Amino acid sequence: MVRIKPSTIWQASKLNRFLPFLLPECRSIHAARQELRWIQDESNDDYQVWKRCKLRYRHYPLQYILGSQPFESLNIKCKPGVLIPRWETEEWATDLAHRLPKNRQIHVLDLCTGTGCIPLLIKHIRPDAVVKAVDCSPLATGLAYWNSKSLGISIQVIQGDILEHNSTVKPQKVDLITCNPPYISQSTFVKETSRSVKLFEPKLALIGCFEFYADLIDHQISRAEAFVYEVGELSQCEYVCRRIVEDPILSKVWRVGFRLDANSKPRVVYGYRRVAITLDWPRIFEEFGELKN
Incomplete structure (x- = not known):
């Protein structure tokens, strides 16, 4: 740096x-002045401003200091131990939500929910929509439930490890599965992740490779009509696509595509059944990304 x-x-x-105090994280006076305005707006006096600025000097995340993060039109509460919502997630989740049909009781299951920002x-x-949210972390499910209550948005929050495949997370049928899983490799985490993230955000929600994408193909895909999974790199998109294309049954049933974010980086792998039962998925996902099969 x-x-x-x-x-x-x-x-x-x-x-x-x-x-x-804000320059080590903000890197420019312009950005530091913007952060200072936010801190001042949420502080009672100069002493509280000073304490919060000192935390930022130590690379403490701004969202944990202020206690929230805007996510489209929602103000999502944040606290240590739970991953902070990112603009990349907000981008695709907002687009997806607006594509879903109005006045339909679509069943949505969000895995690795964190704050609950996507299902909310x-x-x-x-x-x-009938929406359920799952996470293995009691801190995350507690916060997702708190966000649901404070925002007045009713979703069901379940604590359970989806990789264990036990009775806590029952494999019932849903229309759509969404997921923002841990996807940063250990080497990328060490070499490229910012100090603020490495020091203070939960590694449980950050570090992963292909395990959740393997779980998608091996366990989750059979109970859904469509899925949208966030990714950190192209290889994770390619993994899901390859598993579907090379499977003689799945290749006949599923279409799969990739989506780039506003920075032209791979951000989502998505798929839907070629013959849908409840919704017109080809229309819903039209120009959402680029289909690969």
């Missing part, structure tokens, strides 16, 4: 005595 110039620190201190957004945009 490029070191901050002394002249930048001096200029920041002239503008506001708290700004230099879907339920908010499509109130007739």
Whole structure:
């Protein structure tokens, strides 16, 4: 990481005595001033502002300091131990939710739910949907339940490890499965992840490889008509596609595609049954991404 110039620190201190504390994370005066405004808006006095700026100097996540993160039109509560919602997730989840039909009782299951941001957004945009959210972390399920109650959005929150395939998460049929699983490899986490994330966000929700995508094919896909899984790299998209295309049964039943985010990075692998029972999935996913089979 490029070191901050002394002249930048001096200029920041002239503008506001708290700004230099924010530079290690913000990297620019412009970004630091924006963060300071947010901190001031959520603080009672200068002493609280100072304490929060000191936390940021130690790379503590802003969302944990302020206690929330905007997610489309929702204000999602955040707390340590639970992954902070990202703009990349907000981007595809918002698009997906608006594509789902109105006034239909579509059944949605969100796995690795974290704060509950994805299922809460879907339920908010499509109130007739029946939405369940699952996570193995009691901190996450507690926070997802809290978000549901505080936002007045009714979803069912279940604690259970989907990889264990026990009775906690029953394999009932659903229309759509969504998931933002742990997908950052150990080497990428060490070499490329920001200090703030490495120090304070839960590794349980971050570090993974192909296990959740294997679980999708081996266990989850049979109970759904469509799926949308977030990914961290192209190889994870290719893994799901290859497993479907090379399977003589799945290849006849499923179509699969990839979606890029606004930075042109692979962000989603999605699929739907060629012959749908409840919804017109080809229309729903039209131009959502690029189909590969």
